Amino acid sequence: MRTAPGTGAQPDGRRSWAVAIVGAIAMVFTFGTAFSYGVFQRPFGDAFGVSPVALSTVFAVMLFTFFIGSGVVGVLAARFPARAVLLGCAVATGAIAPSLYAVESLAGLTVVFAVLGLALGTVFVLLASVVPRWFEARRGAATGLIFVGNGLGLFVLPPIWQRTLARVGVRRGFLLIMAVTAVAFLLAAVTCRRPHWAARSTATVGDLLEWAGGLVGTRQFRLLFAGIGLAFAWYQLLTAYAIDLFATRGLTEADAATAYGLIGGVSIISRLGSGYATDRVGSRRAFLASLCCAAVGVGLLFAPQIPILAVAIFLTGIGLGGCATLYVPLVMGIYDPEKDTAIVGVFNVAIGTSALVMPLLGTASIAYTGGYTAAITLTLVATLVSVWATVAGTTGR
Helix, strand or coil: CCCCCCCCCCCCCHHHHHHHHHHHHHHCCCHHHHCCHHHHHHHHHHHHCCCHHHHHHHHHHHHHHHHHHHHHHHHHHCCCCHHHHHHHHHHHHHHHCCHHHCCCCHHHHHHHHHHHHHHHHHHHHHHHHHHHHHCCCCHHHHHHHHHHHHHHHHHHHHHHHHHHHHHHCHHHHHHHHHHHHHHHHHHHHHHCCCCCCCCCCCCCHHHHHHHHHHHHCCHHHHHHHHHHHHHHHHHHHHHHHHHHHHHHCCCCHHHHHHHHHHHHHHHHHHHHHHHHHHHHHCHHHHHHHHHHHHHHHHHHCCCCCHHHHHHHHHHHHHHHHHHHHHHHHHHHCCCCHHHHHHHHHHHHHHHHHHHCCHHHHHHHHHHHHCCCHHHHHHHHHHHHHHHHHHHHHHHCC
């Protein structure tokens, strides 16, 4: 049994589970804030005098840095101590907490959210790649646990943001929630290092870039790149219009934000279950099953009845949890695990490629058509194409 000298730490031991729990707490603030941009639209638009389409550009930049920026950082950070990178994210988050008191322009707002996205995304990449290295026999269950934190954030943070901004205003609300986020990231920086037995990559930056370039030349990678990117594109699209869609079905603004948060809440079930499923049936089958659940749930959004909407929320939540949890073990099972952070970083670029355009595309389609049919159709198409690309990329057909 491998142990860290002087610590008694070993795979699947008590220290491993402590790292996973702290990682899960920090994960609450990653996707939870990044995908609360549907809640931000109205209060930020009113506070800064910005139109919804222009504001969607700000949030597209945030998602771009959340996925692509942090993906690049993840590739490069494979050579550096995880603690140092996490500490940098905690410092950056704390630094921007009071920034809205000094920001007045759209450009300034864009810079703030770009930094925020980069910090949130980098924490996600580091934790998603480092925490599973503490486990061997229970790796799937541990991955499910840290992604439960992710799902909990999607459940609780949208309504928390909505109520906080409504009660104390945009600037003070942003300060309060960002301060709590910085503390959570600091705790992760103190706790979540790579285990002694998981060797950090010794490849140079040039080696990593050459490795990434070699991946691009393979058909399997290109298909998986598209499949993983579109596996999140449907949720990025849905986030852009879900709250307004739910409001048109008869819900109040607060209830619509809560209903949107329920998608993340339900995803906790599949985040837990998919971790155990991976240990038993494999990540590929479980990942594809999650995508199919998401496709059915999105299709049900065409129906206006509230009971059907409830079923749609449940199925999209199940699909979201599986997609968000299982893509990491899926790609780490295909590529060299020594490049753990680099692998997750590369596929974060795939997710970020779609994130750059999806919020704007969803908002613009609604503004152009005056309804939600086109946006829901785009969401469904993205899900179905993701299923095809993932199947082709993992079977060679």
